[in-house]
Amino acid sequence: MPKEQIRLREATLTVADGIAEFAHQRPEARNALSLGLRADYADMLGRVETDRAIRALIVTGSGGSFCAGGDLKSLREAREHPEANSPDTIRRRLTDGHAWLQRLRNLEMPVIATVDGPAVGAGFSLALAADFVLASSRAFFCMSFVKVGLVPDLGAAYFLPRVIGLSAAKELSMTGRRVDVEEARALGIVHSVHAPDALQGEAHVFARRFLNAPREAQGLTKRLLNQSFESHFAPLVDMESTAQAVASSASYHADAVTAFLDGRKAAFDWESNR
Numbered sequence: 679m680p681k682e683q684i685r686l687r688e689a690t691l692t693v694a695d696g697i698a699e700f701a702h703q704r705p706e707a708r709n710a711l712s713l714g715l716r717a718d719y720a721d722m723l724g725r726v727e728t729d730r731a732i733r734a735l736i737v738t739g740s741g742g743s744f745c746a747g748g749d750l751k752s753l754r755e756a757r758e759h760p761e762a763n764s765p766d767t768i769r770r771r772l773t774d775g776h777a778w779l780q781r782l783r784n785l786e787m788p789v790i791a792t793v794d795g796p797a798v799g800a801g802f803s804l805a806l807a808a809d810f811v812l813a814s815s816r817a818f819f820c821m822s823f824v825k826v827g828l829v830p831d832l833g834a835a836y837f838l839p840r841v842i843g844l845s846a847a848k849e850l851s852m853t854g855r856r857v858d859v860e861e862a863r864a865l866g867i868v869h870s871v872h873a874p875d876a877l878q879g880e881a882h883v884f885a886r887r888f889l890n891a892p893r894e895a896q897g898l899t900k901r902l903l904n905q906s907f908e909s910h911f912a913p914l915v916d917m918e919s920t921a922q923a924v925a926s927s928a929s930y931h932a933d934a935v936t937a938f939l940d941g942r943k944a945a946f947d948w949e950s951n952r
Contacts, residue, residue: 684725687714691722696733697885698726705741710749711800711832713771720778727785733893734885735785737808738792738878747799747822772831779833783807783904786897788888792881793817794874803830806837809900811867812881814874817859819867824854840907841866890945892930 681694692699700722702709709715726732739745782789791797791808799822805811821838823830830838830851839847842865850857862868872880888896898921905914925931934944943950 686718686721688712689715689718689722691725693725693729693732695886696731696889697736697882698722698729698732698734699736699738699882700726702739702743702745705739705743707749708743708746708796709739709741709801710746711804712749716775716778719782723778723781723785726787727781730893732787733891734788734790734888736790736792736881736885737804738881739794742816742874743795744791744793744797744817745801745804746796747801775832779803779807783833784901786893786900788885788896788900790881790885792877793819793868794877796820798822800832800834803832803834803837806841806867807833810869810884811862812870812872812877812884813859813862813868814877815859815871816874817862817868817871819857819862820854821851822854824852887948892925892928892934892946894928894930895925898925 681692683693684691688702688704690701690703692701700719702715704710704712704715726735788810789808791805791811792813793805793811794814794817796818797805798820802819802821805819821830821834823834829835834851838851842850846865857865857867859868859871863871870880870884902914902918902921905917909917930945934946937944
């Protein structure tokens with residue numbers, strides 16, 4: 679598959695060999711989540727969702743920063759125009775963000791965030807929306823909303839307690855303190871830590887290990903687990919039954935059973951796919 683690179687407003691999307699990489703490209707503003715970058719997320723998802731050849735998505739920053747959260751400069755400018763800063767305008771802007779955030783969360787492939795430097799405010803929320811966070815040794819995380827008199831947004835109140843527990847989520851959200859990478863790993867936010875100059879390469883190695891994974895089973899497993907905290911037992915096992923019926927009818931399952939009975943390795947084996 680030839681390499682494809684798409685330049686968006688404030689990000690780039692690169693697709694090659696079954697892996698998509700979406701990179702924030704506004705390092706001078708520490709990749710703050712501007713309106714342009716929000717629109718880029720929606721456009722990127724429109725491309726990735728429809729390409730069955732893409733098996734994993736990497737979301738990353740640039741210039742030593744993942745994402746410094748909301749663009750406070752643009753928020754200050756908006757205050758000079760009351761109609762652009764009305765409660766209804768703010769509500770609709772956040773609702774638009776939640777629409778593409780839900781698409782990102784439900785993307786039926788592994789989503790890997792690589793965090794180098796700050797993941798602050800809404801940038802922290804973005805990292806939490808990924809399935810796996812790989813971080814550099816200089817990464818840090820901060821629920822900074824309280825510092826500017828705001829509440830956690832972009833799904834933070836949903837994601838954070840589910841990842842680290844309710845008590846710890848309250849502490850990070852209500853203090854706004856900085857969490858270094860080792861504490862983030864201990865809390866379960868970060869999957870692995872790497873040297874800054876090795877981070878992106880390690881993320882691609884990690885993503886490539888999913889290339890031979892069963893697409894149907896991976897996507898359905900992710901959807902089931904995403905529903906596990908808000909579904910009662912009966913509807914969740916109904917979803918499980920339906921998902922299993924789909925997965926068991928896929929060609930991957932038949933091939934894997936035949937390989938096992940013939941004494942051959944399955945196409946996907948996490949330990950050997952390094």
